[in-house]
Amino acid sequence: MARGSTRPTSRDVAQAAGVSQAAVSLVLGDKWRGRVSAATAERVREAARDLGYRPNLAARNLRLGRTRTVLLVVPALTNEFFAGVYTGAARVAARHGFGVVLYPSPAGIGPARDPFASAQAALDGVIASSMAADALTEIRGDQLPLVMLDSDPAGSLGAATVNLDITDGVRQIADHLLAQGHRSFLHLAADVPSWTFEVRARELADRVTTTPGTSVRTAHSALSIEAALTATTTALTAPGPHPTALVCDDDKLAAGAYKAIRRLGLRIPDDISVTGLDDLALATALEPELTTVRLDAETVGERGMQALLAVLDGRTPDAGDIPVTLVVRGSTAPPNAS
C-alpha cells in the first residue's frame, strides 16, 4: 500500500502476497511453472489484482532492452488511406503485444526534425511509406529494422518491402476502358516523386499502347482537389483531340477532375469517362459514383506490421504483392460515337 498516491510496484505486490519481488515477476511473467507453487502463484495474482498493479513499462523496457513499440512514418494522417494503414498495423501490433507510434511527416508536426524526439518512445523498428521520403534519410541514421511500404523493391537496399499490386490495378483500369472502346486517354498524374506513382504511369502507357490507334496524354497535378481542378481544366481546354477517358492517379485527383469537367459543361460519363484509385469514402459520395480500384489500406498496414515482426524475429517476411480490385461504378461508359 506504499505511499498512498504512488502507483504500486511489483515490490508492493510481493509484500502483500508475502513473497519476494522475484516471485511476483515470475508469476506475472507466466514463467512460474516448476518454480512457484500453484497456490502461491494464485496468491500473487490476487494481490496484484487487489492493488491494481500495472507493471512500469519504462523499467521493463530498460531491463529488456526493447520496447515493443514501432514507428509508422506516413506523409499525412488526414489522408484516409494512411489512417487505414495505421489501423491495420495497430491491430496486428496489439495482437503481438506491440504498440505503434505515428510520425506523420515533418511538415505536419512542426520543427521536430527528429522522429525519435517527436515520438518519445524508444523504438524496436520502423515502417515507412515511400511517400514520406523526406523523413527516411534521418531514419536510416539509426540502424533500426525497416519495412518500406509501396517502395521500389530494387531500390530499397536491404529493407523489406510490402507493396500493393498497383501494376495489376492500372492494368485492370486500362483493360476496362479499352474494352469499352476508349482510345484517347488523358492521364492525370500526381507530381509526387514516389515509386507508387511511377508505376501507374509506366503501366498505363505499356498497356494502352499495345492496342493500335491509341494515345495517352499526361497532365500533372499536386495531390489536392484544387490543384487537380486547375490541371484538368488546362488539359481539357488545350488544343488537339479530346480524350474520352481520364485516368486519375487517385480518388482525390478524380474529385478535382469532376469539378473541372462539370464547369466546362461536360457530362460524366457521357462526354468523358473518369477513373480513380484508392476507393475512399469520397468515391461513392461523388455523382456519378467513381469507377476506381480498391486499395485495402488496412491490409497494407497489417502486412507491413507482419513483415516487421518477421524481421525482428529473424525470419524472412512473406513475399507477394497485395491484390487490388477494380470497382466499376457510374463514371465510366463506352465513348459517344459523335
Next chain:
Amino acid sequence: MARGSTRPTSRDVAQAAGVSQAAVSLVLGDKWRGRVSAATAERVREAARDLGYRPNLAARNLRLGRTRTVLLVVPALTNEFFAGVYTGAARVAARHGFGVVLYPSPAGIGPARDPFASAQAALDGVIASSMAADALTEIRGDQLPLVMLDSDPAGSLGAATVNLDITDGVRQIADHLLAQGHRSFLHLAADVPSWTFEVRARELADRVTTTPGTSVRTAHSALSIEAALTATTTALTAPGPHPTALVCDDDKLAAGAYKAIRRLGLRIPDDISVTGLDDLALATALEPELTTVRLDAETVGERGMQALLAVLDGRTPDAGDIPVTLVVRGSTAPPNAS
C-alpha cells in the same frame, strides 16, 4: 566504443571525453552552468556527436518517473476530423518535448481491452474525445490527468474540457436558413450518444422555434453515408409537409442525404437546401458544394494538448470555446414559393 553493435551509452561518451558519466548527464541536460567548465562541456558534446549518442528513453523515463507521452483517445482515425485533432495535438506536444500516442477505439484495434497495453508507452496524461466514451471507464481507473474534448462541462467531473462552440455553429446555420425564408426543417441527427450531438438538437430546436410558423422534424441515422441515405429517403417519402431545409449533424450525413435527394429526383438547393457540419474535404467535392460550419480540428487538438500541459503543470487551463465559422456554399438557397 563499447561492444561494436550496441548503442553507445552516456558512460561511453564519458569515457571518450575523459569525464564521469554524471558530467555527461549534466552537460547534455543543459544543467552544467557553474558545474562544468565551458571547455569540458564542449568536449562532452563533441564526443556525444562523434559516437552518435542518443539517450536511452526507457532509462530516462524510469529515472524521472514521467514519460512526456500522452494518450489521445478517439473513436476512429479514418475520420478526417480526428486525424486533424491528432495533428494539432502532436504539433503542440512536439514543441514541448512531448509525444502523442493514439488509442483509436477498442473496436478498431481489436481485443486489446487495455489502452495501456495497446499503447506500450507509459503515460503522463490522457486527452479523450467524448465520442469514444466506451474507453473512458477503463481510463478513469488510473488516476491520470485527463482532458475531455467536446464533452459536457457539467458532466465531466473534475476533468478539464475543451469544446468547440457548436451552439454558435448551429445558431448560425439556423439563422442563415431562417433568413432565407425556410420554415419547414428536417434534422438528420446522428444516433450516437454524445454531448456534441445533443447540443446540436437542442440548439436547433431552440433557435428555430423562436420564429413563429416553423416546424422541425427529426430523422436519426448512424454515422455513415449509407445509413444517412436510407434515413433520408425514409424521412422524405413519409407523408406530411415536405421540409425545405435539411440540417445534417455532420458532412458525412450530408453526403448520404445528397444521394437520397438525387435518387428521389429532387434538386439541391432548388427543391431542398442542405447543410452539414465539419467542413471536410468532402464538402467541396460534393455538387453543389455544401454549406457547412467549419470546425477547426487542429485547433481542437492544440487546445486539448495545451490544456493537458496546463493540468500537468498545476495551472488552470484556458477557458473559452473554440469559435466556428459558417461557410455558405451552393447547397442552400431561399425555398421555392411553389
Next chain:
DNA sequence: GAGTCGACGTTATACGTAAAACTTGGAGGC
C-alpha cells in the same frame, strides 16, 4: 595562516523490472 567560498568535478544512489545464480528443506535411491 586559518577559514571561507566558488569552480569543477566525482561518487553514489535510486528508479522498477527480469532473470541468473544461489539457498533450503525434504523425498528418494542405494
Next chain:
DNA sequence: GCCTCCAAGTTTTACGTATAACGTCGACTC
C-alpha cells in the same frame, strides 16, 4: 547414512539515466 535431485522459493545484479551529496584545489578575506 550419505548423496542426488527437485520443488519452491530468495538474493542479487544489471539495464542507463539524473541528481543529491560529497570532494578537492586554489584564491581571497581578515
